[in-house]
Amino acid sequence: MKFDICVIGGCGHVGLPLAIMLAVKGKNVCIYDTNDANIAVVQSGTIPFFEEGAEPLLKQVLKEGRLHFSNKPDVVSESETAILIIGTPVDEHLNPMFRVMKKVIDDLLPYFYEGQLLILRSTVYPGLSKRINDWFCEAGKNIHLSFCPERILEGKAIEELESLPQIISSFTKEGVERSSELFSLLTKDLIVVEPMEAELAKLFTNSWRYMKFAVANQFYMMANDYHLDFYNIYHAMTHNYSRTKDFPRPGFAAGPCLFKDTMQLAAFNNNNFHLGHTAMLINEGLPNYVVSCLKKEYDLSEMKVGILGMAFKAESDDIRESLSYKLKKILEIEAGLVLCADPYVKDRSLVSEETVLQESDIIIIAAPHKRYKQLSIANKKVIDIWNILNRGGKI
Numbered sequence: 001m002k003f004d005i006c007v008i009g010g011c012g013h014v015g016l017p018l019a020i021m022l023a024v025k026g027k028n029v030c031i032y033d034t035n036d037a038n039i040a041v042v043q044s045g046t047i048p049f050f051e052e053g054a055e056p057l058l059k060q061v062l063k064e065g066r067l068h069f070s071n072k073p074d075v076v077s078e079s080e081t082a083i084l085i086i087g088t089p090v091d092e093h094l095n096p097m098f099r100v101m102k103k104v105i106d107d108l109l110p111y112f113y114e115g116q117l118l119i120l121r122s123t124v125y126p127g128l129s130k131r132i133n134d135w136f137c138e139a140g141k142n143i144h145l146s147f148c149p150e151r152i153l154e155g156k157a158i159e160e161l162e163s164l165p166q167i168i169s170s171f172t173k174e175g176v177e178r179s180s181e182l183f184s185l186l187t188k189d190l191i192v193v194e195p196m197e198a199e200l201a202k203l204f205t206n207s208w209r210y211m212k213f214a215v216a217n218q219f220y221m222m223a224n225d226y227h228l229d230f231y232n233i234y235h236a237m238t239h240n241y242s243r244t245k246d247f248p249r250p251g252f253a254a255g256p257c258l259f260k261d262t263m264q265l266a267a268f269n270n271n272n273f274h275l276g277h278t279a280m281l282i283n284e285g286l287p288n289y290v291v292s293c294l295k296k297e298y299d300l301s302e303m304k305v306g307i308l309g310m311a312f313k314a315e316s317d318d319i320r321e322s323l324s325y326k327l328k329k330i331l332e333i334e335a336g337l338v339l340c341a342d343p344y345v346k347d348r349s350l351v352s353e354e355t356v357l358q359e360s361d362i363i364i365i366a367a368p369h370k371r372y373k374q375l376s377i378a379n380k381k382v383i384d385i386w387n388i389l390n391r392g393g394k395i
C-alpha cells in the first residue's frame, strides 16, 4: 500500500491535527479533501485555522515526506486504513441530515476493498455506524468498520490527542484490534465498547456540556432579573466548595458541535429530550436576552453598539454557529449602528478594536479572549457576561 492511512476530510479542524499526529508517530498519511484552497494552504506548511502547536509539527512531517495530499478519492484504494471525518449536520427542522453521509459513502464505496479498515471519526447519529456497515455489506464489500469518536477541544487537539483516553468500537474483532493498534500510537488509555455505546457516549458528553452551560446561563439571567450580580453568587457557590468546582461561567455557548449534537440526541429519542431542548432555548436565547435588557434602559435606535469577540469561543478564529453573529443580527435591527471586532477572525465586515472602543456607546464582550482582560473602558456601558474585566456581570 502506498499509504498507511488516508484521512478523508483531512484539512478540517478534526482531520488535520489527527493526520499530522499520525504522521509524527511515523505513519505515511494521505489527506484526501475536496477543498483545494485549504490543501494548497496546508501543503505550504500553514494551518488554515488556529490550532495550538500544530504548525511546527506540520512543517516537520512535510519535510520528512510523511504527509501527502489529494483531492481525488482514489487514494482510498491506496491506503491500508481510511479515517472518515465528515460531519452529520442538522437541518432547519433540527433533524440530522443523513443524506450528507449517504452521499459520501456512495461516492467512496467503489474505492474500498475487501478487508480494509474504515474508522468513522466524526460524531454520528446513534445507529448510523450500523447503517453504514449495512451499506457496505449490501454492496458486497466486507470491510472492517469502526467508530472511534474525536473528543478533543478545538484549538487544543495536538495536546489532547495524546492526553485523552480513546473510545474504540467496531463491528468486527479485527476492527477492534486494528483500531486499537492505530490509536495506541497516541494513547495507551483505550476504552472498548459496542458501536452504539460509543455513539451515545459521544453525544451524551456533548449534550451534558451544553446543558451545564445552559444551567449557568439560566442562573445568570435569573440573578440579573433580580438586579443582582451573578458573580457574587458564583463566588459564594464555588469558593473552596468542591461540589461546585465544575460549575461553568455563563456566556455564549455555541460552536459547530454542542448545539448540533444535542439536537441529534433529541431526534434520536423521538424528540423526547426536555433537558436538551430547554438547554437549546436558554443558550440560543441569551443574545436576545442581552438586547432586551439593554432596550429597557436605553433607546438603542439612537446608539452605537460595539461587539468584541466574534469567534464562538475564546482564543479561537472559528465563527461557525457563533452567537456573536446572532447578537449582531438582532442589534442590526434594534440599534443605530453595530460595530464588531475580533483580533482572530477574518471577516471583512469587522472593524478594528480601537474603532469599537472609541466609537461605541455600549460595548458587549461576546467572546472571552484573554486579551480583553487588559482593556480599560471608562465612561461606557459594558456588558461582560463572562466577567473577563473582573467588574461583575450585571447588565
Ligand SMILES: NC(=O)c1ccc[n+]([C@@H]2O[C@H](COP(=O)([O-])OP(=O)(O)OC[C@H]3O[C@@H](n4cnc5c(N)ncnc54)[C@H](O)[C@@H]3O)[C@@H](O)[C@H]2O)c1
Pocket: 008, 009, 010, 011, 012, 013, 014, 015, 032, 033, 034, 035, 038, 085, 086, 087, 088, 104, 121, 122, 123, 124, 150, 151, 152, 153, 154, 256, 257
Ligand atoms: N470541531 C471540533 O472541535 C470537533 C470535535 C469533535 C468532533 N467533531 C466532529 O467532526 C466533524 C467534522 O468537524 P470539523 O470541525 O473537522 O469540520 P471541518 O468543516 O473543519 O472539516 C471537514 C473537512 O472535510 C472536507 N470535506 C467535506 N466534504 C468532503 C468530502 N465529501 N470528501 C472529502 N473531504 C470533504 C472539508 O473540505 C473540510 O476540510 C464534526 O461534524 C463533528 O461531528 C468536531
